[in-house]
Amino acid sequence: MLRYVVRRIAWAIPTLLLVTFLVYVALRLGTNPVNSYLRSNPRASAEKIAQYKELNGLGSNYVTGYWGWLKHYVTLDWPRSIKGSREVLPALKDALANSLRLGAAATVVGVVIGLGIGVFAALRPGGRRDVTVNTAAFIGISIPPYISAILLQLLFAVYWSRWFGHTLFPTSGVYPPGHSGFNAVLMAKHMALPMIVVAIQIIAVYSRYMRSSLLDVMNSDYMRTARSKGISESQILIRHGMRNALIPVVTIAALDVGSIVGGLIITENIFDYPGMGLYFLRAFNDGDFPLMMPWMVLIVASILLFNLIADVTYAWLDPRIRLE
Amino acid sequence: MRSSRIIHIGCCAFADYGTVRGQSVGAKASELFLAAQKIAWLGTDDIGRDIYSRLIYGIRVSLIIGLASAIISVAVGCVVGAVAGFRGGLFDDVVMRITDLFLAFPFLVALLVVRNMLGALSWLSPIIGNSGSIRFIIFLLAIFGWMGVARIVRGQVLSLKEREFIEASRAVGASRRYIILRHLLPNSIGPIMVALTFSVVGAIIGEATLSFFGYGPQAGAGTTSLGLLVGAAKGAVQTGFWWMAVFPCAALVIISLCINFIGDALRDATDPRLEMGQ
Numbered sequence: 395m396l397r398y399v400v401r402r403i404a405w406a407i408p409t410l411l412l413v414t415f416l417v418y419v420a421l422r423l424g425t426n427p428v429n430s431y432l433r434s435n436p437r438a439s440a441e442k443i444a445q446y447k448e449l450n451g452l453g454s455n456y457v458t459g460y461w462g463w464l465k466h467y468v469t470l471d472w473p474r475s476i477k478g479s480r481e482v483l484p485a486l487k488d489a490l491a492n493s494l495r496l497g498a499a500a501t502v503v504g505v506v507i508g509l510g511i512g513v514f515a516a517l518r519p520g521g522r523r524d525v526t527v528n529t530a531a532f533i534g535i536s537i538p539p540y541i542s543a544i545l546l547q548l549l550f551a552v553y554w555s556r557w558f559g560h561t562l563f564p565t566s567g568v569y570p571p572g573h574s575g576f577n578a579v580l581m582a583k584h585m586a587l588p589m590i591v592v593a594i595q596i597i598a599v600y601s602r603y604m605r606s607s608l609l610d611v612m613n614s615d616y617m618r619t620a621r622s623k624g625i626s627e628s629q630i631l632i633r634h635g636m637r638n639a640l641i642p643v644v645t646i647a648a649l650d651v652g653s654i655v656g657g658l659i660i661t662e663n664i665f666d667y668p669g670m671g672l673y674f675l676r677a678f679n680d681g682d683f684p685l686m687m688p689w690m691v692l693i694v695a696s697i698l699l700f701n702l703i704a705d706v707t708y709a710w711l712d713p714r715i716r717l718e
Numbered sequence: 719m720r721s722s723r724i725i726h727i728g729c730c731a732f733a734d735y736g737t738v739r740g741q742s743v744g745a746k747a748s749e750l751f752l753a754a755q756k757i758a759w760l761g762t763d764d765i766g767r768d769i770y771s772r773l774i775y776g777i778r779v780s781l782i783i784g785l786a787s788a789i790i791s792v793a794v795g796c797v798v799g800a801v802a803g804f805r806g807g808l809f810d811d812v813v814m815r816i817t818d819l820f821l822a823f824p825f826l827v828a829l830l831v832v833r834n835m836l837g838a839l840s841w842l843s844p845i846i847g848n849s850g851s852i853r854f855i856i857f858l859l860a861i862f863g864w865m866g867v868a869r870i871v872r873g874q875v876l877s878l879k880e881r882e883f884i885e886a887s888r889a890v891g892a893s894r895r896y897i898i899l900r901h902l903l904p905n906s907i908g909p910i911m912v913a914l915t916f917s918v919v920g921a922i923i924g925e926a927t928l929s930f931f932g933y934g935p936q937a938g939a940g941t942t943s944l945g946l947l948v949g950a951a952k953g954a955v956q957t958g959f960w961w962m963a964v965f966p967c968a969a970l971v972i973i974s975l976c977i978n979f980i981g982d983a984l985r986d987a988t989d990p991r992l993e994m995g996q
Binding site: 413417420421423424425426532533535536537538540541544545547548551552553556649651652653655656659660663664674675678690693694697701 | 819821822823824825826827830831832833834835836837838839919923926927930931948951952955956957958960963964967970971974975978979982
């Protein structure tokens, strides 16, 4: 087992380097970092420009340029952002903390409700509630996150206060403007709407996974054996059914980070929530190379990490994979 | 659902006759931001254009983008998937690694970065147009669309190629190309059709997402699209012009639902395994 994990980690590092190199080339080609620097700082001296190029590894050659960027990156000697010359690391940390809070809350709520609904539907396959759940999940999958975001925003930003005379859920930011310090209630209120938007997607996807996975398990032989031994139906469901049905769902969950990040980008942008998504879109709009590269590295690394976790869990559950 | 789809397509095909007023009539102050009413069924927007007419034209563009890029991506995906599955080896490994990578990456980020990259490569622009054009968006979405199809076709080919009739065909001396074109692809037509319908939805939503963030087809070219309309809704929400948000959103959801239902029904019809599970 340990050898398997070590081998997977040994593979992940070259992959990370290769992917970040590709991202580096794509960003350099696409956003033209030197031009966007000059656009934001039109009166920069030749010295400053040279320093900017050096720190970001924007030499003539892609390979040596990437190497130069990597050296500065690894030693945490990160260049400042193009616009406003901000420190990148604190900005990234803030964004990550906000996003993790939102993403974690949405994932927990979404997975719990989604799995519950999936089980609920699978208990009577083909019945009325199964059909209802299936149709609802289908509609949920077909609605892109910005649609539900816009409609929720319309409802709560405009009509709720018009109908009831007070705002229930604010529709932008983490805190009201001018607020300082920590306040859990305010924070939760601000997070509610974006969380619902992301959670809808998760619920729709996971209820379908869970339903089909549980249906597979319910038809298997060991379930019949358990039933013939006279164990009660609820015991069978919890001890045998749920346990085995969760295995494929867990591995899929670990592979699903990319789509959750994608949902976060859209949602955060609409609700003005200062997380990773808003960070990226702002940086992308400004062509801000020093801000974008660390973001990309972080995302690629977390995707690889979750892939690794999925592989390891799978190998742990199914010994045949380790020996391949 | 099917009849509503026919109505949709009908409205879009005959847009020039069905729309109340064209893209834009001269703006009169009295016609800005009208709620849904008799002269404008679905209301008017910030410069007095009828939203119903804009929707019809927008759906037209969105359907063209969806169909065109789905057809391209299915064609490419079939070839790549069939060859990768049939030959195996290094080609298979490389293609599947790339596919895994792109499918794991957040779709929107990959789309934005590649969009900018393609737009910056000036030698490509005679083929795919400049980055604000519809042609460009079609190609861009096709670049990401083929991977899912390739994966499905590859899986199908992997299971088919061990069957006896392929072996028989090989035994009588059929070439690799012949086997792929005459046996493997026709036998996977069911999953391919399903993939086609789902990639139409994928492309329509992809276009809408890009436009929503202002990176889709540019409005200046005399076009509108569902994405642009939904994007315009973003600005109208805070001021409470509900019709500008609700109708384009509803149109997008209905279209994607309809095509998804078709795909789902096709899958039920062509996949024998599903019947046993139910």
